[in-house]
Amino acid sequence: MLKESIARVGNRTLQGVGRIGFAVRFFVAIMLHSGTAFRRFGLTIREMYFSGVQSLVIILVSGLFVGMVLGLQGYETLQTYGSEDALGILVAMSLVRELGPVVAALLFASRAGSAITAEIGLMKATEQLSAMEMMAVDPIARVVAPRFWAGVISMPLLAALFSAMGIFGGYLVGVQLIGVDEGSFWSQMQSAVDFERDILNGVIKSVVFGIAITTIALFEGYDAPPTAEGVSGATTRTVVTSSLTVLALDFVLTAFMFRGLS
Amino acid sequence: MQHDNLVEIEDVAFDYGARPVLKGINLTAKRGQVIAIMGSSGCGKTTLLRLIGGQIKPCQGAVRVAGESLGELNQAGLYRLRRNMGMLFQFGALFTDMTVFDNVAFQLREHSDLPEDAIRDMVLMKLHAVGLRGAAHLMPAELSGGMARRVALARAIALDPQLVMYDEPFAGLDPISLGITGNLIRRLTDTLGLTSILVTHDVHESLKIVDYVYFVSEGVIVAEGTADDIRESDLSYVHQFVHGEAEGPVTFHYPAAPYVEDLRLGRQSA
Numbered sequence: 001m002l003k004e005s006i007a008r009v010g011n012r013t014l015q016g017v018g019r020i021g022f023a024v025r026f027f028v029a030i031m032l033h034s035g036t037a038f039r040r041f042g043l044t045i046r047e048m049y050f051s052g053v054q055s056l057v058i059i060l061v062s063g064l065f066v067g068m069v070l071g072l073q074g075y076e077t078l079q080t081y082g083s084e085d086a087l088g089i090l091v092a093m094s095l096v097r098e099l100g101p102v103v104a105a106l107l108f109a110s111r112a113g114s115a116i117t118a119e120i121g122l123m124k125a126t127e128q129l130s131a132m133e134m135m136a137v138d139p140i141a142r143v144v145a146p147r148f149w150a151g152v153i154s155m156p157l158l159a160a161l162f163s164a165m166g167i168f169g170g171y172l173v174g175v176q177l178i179g180v181d182e183g184s185f186w187s188q189m190q191s192a193v194d195f196e197r198d199i200l201n202g203v204i205k206s207v208v209f210g211i212a213i214t215t216i217a218l219f220e221g222y223d224a225p226p227t228a229e230g231v232s233g234a235t236t237r238t239v240v241t242s243s244l245t246v247l248a249l250d251f252v253l254t255a256f257m258f259r260g261l262s
Numbered sequence: 263m264q265h266d267n268l269v270e271i272e273d274v275a276f277d278y279g280a281r282p283v284l285k286g287i288n289l290t291a292k293r294g295q296v297i298a299i300m301g302s303s304g305c306g307k308t309t310l311l312r313l314i315g316g317q318i319k320p321c322q323g324a325v326r327v328a329g330e331s332l333g334e335l336n337q338a339g340l341y342r343l344r345r346n347m348g349m350l351f352q353f354g355a356l357f358t359d360m361t362v363f364d365n366v367a368f369q370l371r372e373h374s375d376l377p378e379d380a381i382r383d384m385v386l387m388k389l390h391a392v393g394l395r396g397a398a399h400l401m402p403a404e405l406s407g408g409m410a411r412r413v414a415l416a417r418a419i420a421l422d423p424q425l426v427m428y429d430e431p432f433a434g435l436d437p438i439s440l441g442i443t444g445n446l447i448r449r450l451t452d453t454l455g456l457t458s459i460l461v462t463h464d465v466h467e468s469l470k471i472v473d474y475v476y477f478v479s480e481g482v483i484v485a486e487g488t489a490d491d492i493r494e495s496d497l498s499y500v501h502q503f504v505h506g507e508a509e510g511p512v513t514f515h516y517p518a519a520p521y522v523e524d525l526r527l528g529r530q531s532a
């Protein structure tokens with residue numbers, strides 16, 4: 001009994017490690033075959049339309065609401081210390097440093113990541129990828145790499161839009177609704193947010209998240225068993241794995257970027 | 263140097279994991295010929311085509327196309343060879359995110375720098391040959407099974423390859439399209455000087471157009487010969503196949519436990 005369950009745990013660990021190995025090789029293959037994605041940039045633009053533009057509405061709406069909630073909650077807390085003028089700083093910092101990249105990435109993983117996995121998985125199940133190989137066209141170069149770069153480029157743009165909408169939402173609630181002074185809301189925000197420390201680090205985060213999500217989504221699709229259950233299982237795994245990866249990476253990146261800052 | 267035999271398969275064995283599918287196949291396709299591979303469902307015909315296309319590697323033996331052994335080629339070499347191959351997949355495998363036109367144009371766009379005008383003409387010619395020029399703007403999801411297969415056929419021959427492999431080109435076609443498709447395969451082979459390998463169950467239609475036939479069973483070639491040889495063959499296997507008889511050496515069933523045992527008829531009481 002005990003021996004069996006230990007063996008099972010060991011087996012699953014080995015399988016997991018093996019899959020990570022495959023994923024890394026897959027990532028390297030994407031890097032090596034990225035020429036087409038840039039030479040024929042139209043392919044990448046097309047995928048940016050699919051993964052980026054389709055996530056746009058959910059990102060904008062979520063950004064607005066998250067910003068409005070930040071406005072309410074932030075005001076409640078700051079008011080206790082009589083520093084509600086700092087609301088602009090609080091809203092902008094939380095969004096640009098954390099919520100923008102992280103929440104946009106989580107939304108992107110569930111909206112675009114799952115779609116990518118399902119699409120690639122179905123292309124594999126219906127032998128479209130084999131057909132492409134038989135036509136001497138490398139599916140990694142033609143299908144996978146453009147989707148990868150489209151995701152990596154879209155992710156920071158979406159995160160920036162999320163943050164912008166969020167700040168607007170915070171402004172609506174804080175200034176228009178509650179009545180925080182408009183001048184200090186904006187000017188405090190401007191003087192406190194640092195380009196390199198806050199904005200650039202936020203962009204770096206979202207690029208890393210973009211790489212992680214699209215790699216996971218593409219790999220799960222490419223590796224999915226060529227059946228309906230295989231593809232649906234892979235789609236679920238994409239959302240779960242990439243969301244957890246985003247949160248874990250966020251902790252690591254934050255630790256490196258902001259450790260020791262005031 | 264020109265090889266007389268475009269495809270040579272020598273003592274090839276293949277298994278998916280534990281189950282051996284092919285156990286020592288010998289087969290050659292001469293340039294300019296239409297050869298057919300026949301055999302009962304699940305005997306490994308598609309597998310054989312995948313071996314010729316280099317998508318899977320044989321466990322034993324060698325597959326040579328145009329004199330080059332596929333096992334020794336790297337990816338670039340394989341892709342170079344495949345530019346001269348067309349393959350009609352058993353289930354079409356059309357790109358579902360492109361129109362019929364773009365499907366047929368795919369290889370032209372990927373592998374040539376032809377202007378869009380020239381591509382358009384070439385694609386419409388191929389589509390005309392399979393009778394679907396009018397369907398050029400449709401998406402694959404809007405096609406019937408037989409139409410999809412004909413589009414896949416047009417796509418397989420888009421680059422005028424030297425070798426075309428057809429995995430069941432006749433399945434799901436009505437008698438009229440079936441005859442036309444058969445003639446098309448023959449005509450393409452003759453006029454373009456290409457070589458065709460046909461996997462099919464349709465004995466009568468294919469015997470009209472093929473030069474040479476191989477019968478596969480249990481992982482080996484059990485009979486081969488020209489169309490006339492096959493029609494007149496008195497090998498029980500071939501006879502059964504040509505005349506579609508239920509009783510004979512070909513078993514319809516995938517290997518299984520005895521039927522009575524499986525249905526548990528032996529156990530009378532509840």
Ligand SMILES: Nc1ncnc2c1ncn2[C@@H]1O[C@H](COP(=O)(O)OP(=O)(O)OP(=O)(O)O)[C@@H](O)[C@H]1O
Pocket residue numbers: 278283301302303304305306307308309310352
């Ligand atoms: N990917 C795979 N993994 C495991 N076994 C497979 C796989 N593909 C095919 N097989 C097995 O190999 C055998 C041969 O399959 P193949 O597709 O070559 O048959 P076929 O002759 O083309 O049959 P049909 O005429 O029905 O298309 C079958 O018994 C099948 O169960």
Ligand SMILES: [Mg+2]
Pocket residue numbers: 307308309352429
């Ligand atoms: Mg088959």
